[in-house]
Amino acid sequence: MNKLLNKSMRAFVLYAGIVLACSIPAYYAIIDFIWAHELKEHNRIVSATTRQNLQALSLTDKELSETVALWNKLQPETQLQPVAALRPDSTYNIYRKNKYIPAKGWDRFQGLVTYFTINGKVFRLTQEVNMEESHETIIAIAGVAFLFFLILLGGLIFINKRTSEKLWRPFYSSLQKIQAFDLHRQYAIEFEKTGIEEFETLNHHLEKLIAGNIAVYKQQKEFTQNASHELQTPLSIVRFKLDLLHQSKPITDEQSALIDEAHQSLSKVTRINKNLLLLAKIENSQFSGKEAINLSALLEKHISLLDDFLEDKQLQVIKHIAPDVVLSGNKTLTEILLTNLIMNAVRHSQPKDTVTITLKTHLLEISNTGAMPLEEKMLFRRFGTSSPNTTGTGLGLAIVRQICQLHGWQESYRFENGFHLFSIAWA
Structure with a gap:
């Protein structure tokens, strides 16, 4: 079973994970937008600076041609070319293989095309700048976000555990007292004052x-x-x-x-x-005295006392009794327990049926033949199985349960291979 605090923590972690997964593409979109905007501004500034510098030189046509040619050689990422007419500025994005570092693969470029005149001639200036790769940006964002997510999650778990231990301490204290409560001892529980x-x-x-x-x-x-x-x-x-x-x-x-x-x-x-x-x-705990009981000898004695009754009902008794099995308990109540279990098996057996009595070091088991399983919930209750048509009082198994509870033994019933099996186990 899961604890309540663990369930709430799993919900928080799941929610945080979903938010993290959604935040990565959002971070990427925002950063990519800002980066692209800054690069556009960069291209415009470079283009305006280039235009102003060229116009301020007052070059002759020959000097202008030589300067343009030199410019194109020194700045291959830009192109300054004469054109026929002025046009509006435009931008574009393009992926191009890196010719200087082939191993790097394809690069993403953002370009600006602007038109201006020098010495009465129209020129087109193409300015390109390399942008950060998308997958590299995503990996970087995801890595940083995941790192901070782990830090945040670890902190939340630690803080939640520390605060929960303090907040839920009164609850667990009350729960522990309720679990230890025994109605037979008849004492009231006093809970601590919590202030909550x-x-x-x-x-x-x-x-x-x-x-x-x-x-x-x-x-x-x-x-x-x-x-x-x-x-x-x-x-x-x-x-x-x-x-x-x-x-x-x-x-x-x-x-x-x-x-x-x-x-x-x-x-x-x-x-x-x-x-x-x-x-x-x-x-009322009026049978408080305990002693070491040789259960093997006591069981043999009770079986011998019932020999005549067993013969009259023509029952076959099979015994598997381990020698010298000793346990601590009240002898009078132990004799009553053995009598009730054996008589229960005998009373509910038909003539020529089989009753099996097995005694091991930590287990007593008495079984008798039967056609169908009994209702286990009613077996050990007072008058749970009594009937006007039977000689039983309906209290025998209830007494067995009460004796087991007094000694800390465990009674049980099961139906297996056509046999009703009543067991008593002890440590």
Whole structure:
């Protein structure tokens, strides 16, 4: 991803480059116009000086002819020739190969043709001057412009970087605090005073937003805790009353079936209540103790405890457990995590399906067969996958995520080659 400052700088550089490209022909046109104008003035001055000097000599016709001939030999770039009549002055541009330095190639000349009289005779004076070559002018202008462009660009980048670091420091400070903010820790963020109206407004609204979220989060947690605690006693009473009702005589088979169904629903509600209490305890950091856990031995123990359940469902369990894998964590929560992951795979498997359990040095992976991928966004949310038709509470994977967040582990899910794969990774 690109930074905002880099995007604006690229726009400035692109604009400056376009202006530079357009400025070179403009510079050339202006300089060429000024140069051509100056050369015209130069030719007019030389022509006027030549005319005045010749007219001031008061030469005879013979001396005039000799002087003209000598002039044409000494000044080959000019031609002084007798003509029949006076005409208006004219200018021209011509490219001519350099006869003195052939290697130089073609030169550009600007000429002035003027007419005047000496001793009653009309003469035509052709005055030419060599102009600077166009390509040489363009190269020179482009080189100088590009040099100053680099100097200007370097200065802009340096100044922009220095000023931007100072101007945007409050923004990055606020951004760093927001990134480090954790709703579970329930502390408010205090932003620094910047003295800049835009940043002060942003920080004020961020403080209000965070404070509101913390308040709502606390209310939800308190509601969950209070509701779960208050439900324990009524649930126990209902269970006791159902047991008494089931033991009472006489009772019909239909009544017994209804009581069993009520027991099943009550058991599910009881498990949900216990899981909500467990989530509340995890969020309140009531499981703070950590120890070195031999995950290999703990995993083997949990699998052996579920042997009878696995056999009843006719599931094939494939184990790839590396020996003596040790990690640091709360043992009670780690046992809950293993139980939830294994039971999730077992509960959603059909008879004679395969469950694969793989443990590596930094990875635990439990997979079970499946027909199609699950909606990953809903998997680790509370009641994200619960259904009235299943015995699950919809909180097992939410508890797994909460335990992983507490320990700094990373949970993930993917569907690959007809298998649902749930992974836990740690450093």
